Amino acid sequence: MSVTEVVEQLRRAHARLTEARAAAVVAETTIREGREIFDHGTAGSIWPHVHEIRRLGAEAGDDVRLAHTAIIQAQEIINDYCVSIAGHGIGGAADPPGSMPEASRTDGEADRSPVAAGPTDHGAPSTEEQRADWIADRERAGAVINPQNVTRINKLPDGRIVWVEGKNPDGGEEHILDSQRVEQFGTMRVPKEDIIPLVFAALERGEVIGYSGVNRRVYEVVFKGERRRIAITVTRDGLIVGAHPISLKHKVRTRLHRS
Numbered sequence: 001m002s003v004t005e006v007v008e009q010l011r012r013a014h015a016r017l018t019e020a021r022a023a024a025v026v027a028e029t030t031i032r033e034g035r036e037i038f039d040h041g042t043a044g045s046i047w048p049h050v051h052e053i054r055r056l057g058a059e060a061g062d063d064v065r066l067a068h069t070a071i072i073q074a075q076e077i078i079n080d081y082c083v084s085i086a087g088h089g090i091g092g093a094a095d096p097p098g099s100m101p102e103a104s105r106t107d108g109e110a111d112r113s114p115v116a117a118g119p120t121d122h123g124a125p126s127t128e129e130q131r132a133d134w135i136a137d138r139e140r141a142g143a144v145i146n147p148q149n150v151t152r153i154n155k156l157p158d159g160r161i162v163w164v165e166g167k168n169p170d171g172g173e174e175h176i177l178d179s180q181r182v183e184q185f186g187t188m189r190v191p192k193e194d195i196i197p198l199v200f201a202a203l204e205r206g207e208v209i210g211y212s213g214v215n216r217r218v219y220e221v222v223f224k225g226e227r228r229r230i231a232i233t234v235t236r237d238g239l240i241v242g243a244h245p246i247s248l249k250h251k252v253r254t255r256l257h258r259s
Helices: 003-041 050-086 128-140 179-187 192-205
Strands: 150-155 161-165 207-212 216-223 226-234 240-246
Touching (some): 003 050, 050 179, 050 240, 128 150, 128 161, 150 192, 161 192, 179 192, 179 240, 192 216, 192 226, 192 240, 207 226, 216 240
Antiparallel strands (some): 150 161, 207 216, 226 240
């Protein structure tokens, strides 16, 4: 097969993935609307399965969002491959290498080792100088980061820099602190003001004990004197895009991929 023929096949695959991305957006919107309808219809219900259905609905939305991110990553790889064999991207000869839109890369590699313990539940707050240095580090690495939108950023004991933004199309603080998520954390006796500190405490000194959803790592950490489990998604660049609580009674999947 000639290079021209390979490029044409890559373009076709890329186009189908674009359709899949659009479908993922529609699916996420539909799931969210379905959750809102269900919540309205079951307001005040004492039926024991209501909370479980709400949890599953939230996880379904997370899975679709992660799928959307994975599709973007696949398109980046296709574009890079096209550049490597033809000298231009999927869009044509005018496309410079790396012209694909930046995508958040989800870190799904298995890592069962515990993270070194931090000094406090909330972690040491970053100074303005540290904040500027860490943001600059991410920018030099090519990460998509909006300094004005960063609400919290820290450097983990293993050297990774992680941060959360107020609003982000891939997730972030607005998603983590939406009303349904806050309610989920509330059932675990974690108030809204403790959710983001818990996320950072888990990343800073928690132990990865398994996975939830597609590839969201589940951390176990002692926070404010209580053992907590929380599932967190962090992109390869370090952006925290989602988190949800996990009951200590819930059986956690230990393998990355469902068998």
